[in-house]
Amino acid sequence: MDFLTLLQVLDTSVRLATPLLLACLAGLYSERSGVVDIGLEGKMLAAAFFSAAFAFYSGNAWLGLLAGIGAAMVLALIHGLASVTFRGNQLISGVAINFLAAGMTVLAAQSWFRQGGRTPPLEGAARFNPIELPFAIGPTEAAAVDRPLSQLIAEANPLQQFYSELISGHSILVYLALLTVPATWWLLFRTRFGLRLRAVGENPAAVDTAGVSVVWLRYAAILLCGVLCGVAGAYLSTALQAGFVKDMTAGRGFIALAALIFAKWRPVYALWACLLFGLFQALELRPDIIENVSGIKVQVQLLGALPYILTVVILAGFVGKAIPPRASGEPYIKER
């Protein structure tokens, strides 16, 4: 495998890791506050549909993004209602939200567009298009000399290849997602809000008796989770792909959840975990690469299951023990 192929695979990994990373950080806020969220998938899916639909109607990807965030936040509020206000089972609530999104997106898509549960394809400003960073070789340069972009990059020096292929040419949401990592770290470990958020996931009674509202904190975390799921969903339908198709999240919410466990609920680890899982997904698209490198012919079906299999291996604790926030999954009930 040559350097350029490697860069291409890594480039795809970054693209595929982005929704995982956003969803993973979304889950991180929720679970750090003590609310387990297996409804990341549903929130992403709803956001993907509403972003695509609104981007299609408005022709503006940013309005689509807002709509997606709104949709994910509505589902997040339902989760908050069930798991915080009514102290219900958080897992069951998550399951319900996943189904609600799976059903509602198709119903709404069918009702609005009548194209068998999809939105019409998005074009131009209705999508988040790749950004060319300064000094990178991109489509503009290729158009100027009227040659294919791939040729230009192939001829460039390795540093330029690295910069143009891997660093440049992503949509703004990719860079945003990467920035979310240090932002989350800072928020969690350097601010009052972060201290309280982490505390409420460890011992809500301590927060309550310290005069801080457990309910408010958990809602804040759940809503932050909704916002990030919204961005993740919008990225899927308006950046990674051009439009919504039924069930387009395809288990990403669950992979993000697995990445969260793998990352031991830490933002920087989450980045690495998601990049790793993104790499798996990228390789799934290019089974020939593995074959070339390892000489083993891999079954595509089994390669598709690889992230899930690895997740189970991770969960089994053979790769370090993952200890969740102590109060996670437990509704807070003042003792009698």
Add this chain to the structure above:
Amino acid sequence: MDKMPKWADIVLIPIISLLLAAFFSALVILAIGENPVEALKLMIDGALMRSAGWGYTLYYATNFIFTGLAVSVAFHARLFNIGGEGQAMVGGLGVALVCLYIPWPHWSLAILGASVGAALFGAAWAYLPAVLQAKRGSHIVITTIMFNFIAAALLNYVLVEWLRPIGAMDPASAKFPGATHLPSFQDMFSTADTPMFRGAPANVTFFLALVACVVVWMLIWKTRLGYEIRAFGQSETAAKYAGISPVRITVIAMLISGALAGMMSVNTTMGESERLILNSTEGAGFIGIAVALMGRNHPFGVLLAAILFGFLYQGGAELALWTSIPRELIVVIQALVILFTGALDNMVRAPLEKVFIALRRRNV
């Protein structure tokens, strides 16, 4: 004192939750520009007013009884088996192998063999998540979700690479031999003059499902194992004190759960399609969650809830046929039922408890 009488807990709360789910479903139907009353009429008409409709309703109900019981048994051990879907898929593989490779003389023997195959394969698929939960503390909800995806990949692989007849295009096994054909309701109940359940897929497996209800009921409430499962589900620390091994109970409860989920495919794979196809489970494993919640983890409740969901499924198919409402409406209703009977249980319960306490005060 309990806060409210038992009947309110068992009957009233599920009914209120169901009405809430129905109300929101009606809103959804209104929102997509259809008439909910008309829709309900269509559903009842298509699912309940003709014997063929019942034939479909009960066919679906059979699936949901198995998956509902599967989720219930695990719930009794406080395990949330969200992997019924994968276990049913792999159970289907068991059915297919038994039907394809063993020369059965008669369907009555074949169904027993297929049940064993389905149960074993389904249980096997639940085994690893169970062991990981019991011994390594890997959260069973996450692992069973992952196992659903892995099962789908596995089944795809097996069908494409192994079981697909040479020259065939679609990923499906060969047709099962004729001796494994299960009598359908049409075969059983039609007379020469009055055809019944014409063309409907309901078959003798329905009675197997009824037997499963009785067996699960006996197991949970009448046997030592059931006692241990319930005790463990209520309190792990107490179970340890009593000498009940958490590892053993976790594994056994999940094996039973997986076996029940797997047995669903006797109905779909052997009873209906008569060959193994890619997506024979059609989400029935997940509907088991709604059925178990709604049926309060009691086999009789599961039976009723399964029939209700069978009705919704068949009715939903009718709707998709005659109106512009897609079948996914059922997924929404299912979500709402899970939401109201499961996650938002306290929303319904708390005001009711207040009412009962107030009533009791007045009576005192």
Add this chain to the structure above:
Amino acid sequence: MTAPAIELKGISKAFGPVQANKDISISVQPGTIHGIIGENGAGKSTLMSILYGFYKADAGEIFIKGERTAIPDSQAAIAAGIGMVFQHFKLVENFTVLENIILGAEDGAMLNTSLGNARSELKHLADEYGLNVDPDEIIENLSVGHQQRVEILKALYRKAEILILDEPTGVLTPSEADQLFRILDRLREEGKTIILITHKLREIMEYTNTVSVMRRGQMTATVKTDETSPEHLAELMVGRKVLLRVDKDAAEPGASVLDIKGLRVVDDTGVERVKGIDLNVRAGEIVGIAGVAGNGQSELLEVLGGFAEGTGEIMMNGAVIPLSGHGADGQARRASGISHVPEDRQREGLIMEFAAWENTVFGYHQEPEIQNGLLMDNKGIFSEAEAKMQRFDVRPPDPKLAAKNFSGGNQQKIVLAREIERNPDLLLIGQPTRGVDIGAIEFIHQQIVSLRDQGKAILLVSVELDEIMSLSDRIVVMFDGHITGERDPKHTNEKELGLLMAGITDTSAVAGNGGNDTTEQEVHADG
């Protein structure tokens, strides 16, 4: 006369059908320690939780320094100058001391400034009141006594003028408790008002200025401490004269039933809890294990009961029983003649959601006598349960009622009935009267003594020193996983045992001589 620091008027609170507080009025003078004493479930903790804004009262008014104050939540309580140290600490275990102290009382949105400010303030408070703790230590690495200091510091950091302590000495060694009271004295001198909830009459008599007694949700009396006596308070608490003594004859021990040699127990987190102990219990005697909670007694019981693993040698009637792996579970132990009334009946001894009748075979449910072929003989179990509940005076005697619907004492009777009627050779019994009302305490103690008189071996673990002293025929003291001493209850006293419980084995200075006067048992009532 100055306005009272706190005045409550007509406070009422119901939880569903249960009236926890009924028309309670109380007034506490500033700069005093005010005790609140009452039986289990009398409503003490509920009342204080209302004062701290943890619960909302259904009716009534709160006055702080003469001003009517609404306390809808803990924030309002903190603003009104009230601090509370709960029985179970409200600390974030994997945070540092400093982080716990600023939580909810930070200066501004940035953490670093808050932490910096708190550090100097903490030093100041530590010097002023003798409350020394390392601000950068993680809570879970601190001793219980130090964790309690953090709770007090939290309150002081929030400028609390009124400090409520709920059963503060339950988890402390006698010397830690002494230190606590020295700190409280200092706080009182500084003009702070302290409310002390306790069930220990001695603490009330020694340290408080005034005391209020609660019974069944009502305030029965408020008296000056110098003008009352323990007997009088006890009577106020239960509404009748109580016998605070256990009547028993001298033990006539027989052959050794249980022999423990070099037992070690490592818990789930890898900490060694029992560090090589030797112990034996003979037929017809009660061996009491004294110690502050968390010094290995619980783990000892768990290993003997078969639900924790250990190393070393344990012989039951001369036969070695396995301590790990196969044969080291509760059912195997029961088969070898060990019955076990566990320390925590709600989490271990009973399945709270199960009906009483189902609970009467819990742990024995595999026994062949109660099977009917493949199924359990539920009818037989039910009628046997009915009879058992009669014999043990369980109220209400309804086997269909779920265990959670019985009072603490009646729950304990269900467990006792199950374990004693199995006719064991050895009875393990942990915290027999924790959370049990006085009437039931007498009954339970009688049952234990009568089992001993039938020639059974009994190993008793209790953190209530008085219970240990009045029931035991032999007292063994545990500290930090070791046995620090063995004493004859007739020839020791609380001071000597207290030193042993703190790990000090040289007790010559206080060695007891006929400490019979201390076997009087206190009235138990935890909030």
